[in-house]
Amino acid sequence: MSVWLRLPGDVAAVEMDGVVYVARIPAGPIQVLQGSAGLIWREAHQGDRRGVVERVADRIGADPDIVRADVEEFVELLLAQGLLVEERRE
Numbered sequence: 001m002s003v004w005l006r007l008p009g010d011v012a013a014v015e016m017d018g019v020v021y022v023a024r025i026p027a028g029p030i031q032v033l034q035g036s037a038g039l040i041w042r043e044a045h046q047g048d049r050r051g052v053v054e055r056v057a058d059r060i061g062a063d064p065d066i067v068r069a070d071v072e073e074f075v076e077l078l079l080a081q082g083l084l085v086e087e088r089r090e
Helices: 036-044 049-060 064-080
Strands: 002-006 011-016 019-024 030-033 085-089
Touching: 002 049, 002 064, 011 036, 019 036, 030 036, 036 049, 036 064, 049 064
Parallel strands: none
Antiparallel strands: 002 085, 011 019, 019 030
16 A cells, blocks of 8 residues: 545645645635745655655755655645645555
8 A cells, every 4th residue: 555645625736837836725825835845746746655755856866865854844744734635545
């Protein structure tokens, strides 16, 4: 079984010019994710949660061990804010 990350039903996200705008609807606030935050957001939706660090590291040409703590901390923050939820898949 793997764990994937996805948007919950009360979250909307729009990407324009490489910047991600994400908010819980209707209350907000709008979060602006750009640079590494936007990259982590995009990669969080591309496969199982275990692979997020490797996908981000691959995109920026870095060693996964160097970015692991920051990527995992940001994913945890998104989960805590309710902007992402975990979904178990077989």
